[in-house]
Amino acid sequence: MGTSEIQVQFFQHVKNLLPPYKSLVDEISDLLEISNDSAYRRIRGEKFIDLEEIKKISQHFHISLDQVFNLESNAIVFHGKLNSFTKDSFGDWLADALKQLQFIYSQKSKHIYYLVKDMPPFYQFYYPELASFKYFFWMKSILNLENLRNERFSMNNPMFQPLKETGLKIIQVYNMIPTTEIWNEEGINVTIKQIFMYYEMGIVQSADDARLLYSQLTDLVNHLEKMAESGKKFDIGKQPTNDSAPYNMFVNEMVIGDNTFLAQLENIRITYLNHSVMYFIGSMDPKFNDALFFNLDNLMKKSTLISSVGEKERRQFFNRLRRKIEEKMNLLV
Structure with missing residues (x-):
């Protein structure tokens, strides 16, 4: 050439x-x-x-x-952002997540695949208090921001307001993109444990605050069940329409995902790999993505589809998620 x-x-x-x-x-x-x-x-x-x-x-x-x-090489090139270790690092992370989703949405043909280890964080942005808790936890315990070292969680902290606005934009864009998620019931454990751990440490200051967070988490599980039943993505409190993005939900009880996020676009594939707990790096390398999508196809064949079909399996799965939340809530005193 x-x-x-x-x-x-x-x-x-x-x-x-x-x-x-x-x-x-x-x-x-x-x-x-x-x-x-x-x-x-x-x-x-x-x-x-x-x-x-x-x-x-x-x-x-x-x-x-x-x-x-198409150079012959064993190298796989990734792009992404690392923690800047500044007070703005989490806001930058949210802004970058929004930018990546907007790019995917802008494509004529698109589909997202999510191998769930922890519940996709976007869904938790629906609820102001639950979103504030997740923001606080990530900034305090993951990013280790100095200004939060001795802080307790407050749902009304004004620092969360601009983050909530970005979070709502993220879930709005995510809901407009056709999506396939592969879950395991362990996917909800992380948030359940984070709430209870902060409650035991006195960082969540009252049992009532913890109950509210668990109640919102239960409401979120109920909404996910409705989306799985309809096979469509839609906002909480709304109903799916003919224009709603398709939603496929698989359950695999043998394999726990690793939060790998894959995008199938019209002419390219992108794989985003999770690192440093909450950060992602992406690659458009064709050979790498072909291998990832081949493995994804095998994983879906060995998983149970519970969206649109599989009512018995769907009810059983979501009942198990609700029981996990209820068991922790009952330990609050």
Whole structure:
């Protein structure tokens, strides 16, 4: 393949990453600070792009040159953000999660697959108090923010308000994307234990506060059961419509997921791997994603579909989740 052909292929890959309403020419001209005519000539391979331009485009669109040019290599290239260890690190994490979901939603064809180890955090953003608790726990115990070292949990802490606004945007976008989740009943244990541990430590200051959090968690489980029954995603307190995004829920009692998050888009696949408890790194490497999706297909074949069908299995699964919450709630004094 000649240099100009590789360049055309490179720009075709960039175009595939853009939402339909964006112009490749405008994006490249703005990014490289060149005229539209110069951008056109680069896109058509009539004018070669230099290494600095390749670097700028690749960094902006999170592109692995290895995957675009099909170079033979054992390397797998990932992109993602790490903890900045600042007071804004959690807000940055939420903003990046929203940005990734908005990118997926912008694609003409899209489907998300979630291998659940812990309940997908987006659902907990529905409830102001439960969302505040999760934000507080992540910032205090995972990110270890200095300003929260000696703080107790308060549901009305004003620092949570901008986080709640971003969280609501996240769940709204997530609910518009067709999704398949593979669960194990252990997936709810983490949040149950976090609430009880903070209650025993006196960080959640009263049994009433803990009961409210468990009550909201129960309501969330009830909502997930309704989505599984309908096979559609919709907001709490609403009903599914013909336009609601499809929702597939599998249960696998033999395997606990690892919070791997996969996206099948029109022309590419992306895998987001969990690291450092709450962070993700992503890869668009074709060979890597082909292997991941092959394993995903095998896992679904060995799991039980409980959305839309499987009423008995669905009732049994959600009853077990509710019992787990009730057992902990009964220990509150």
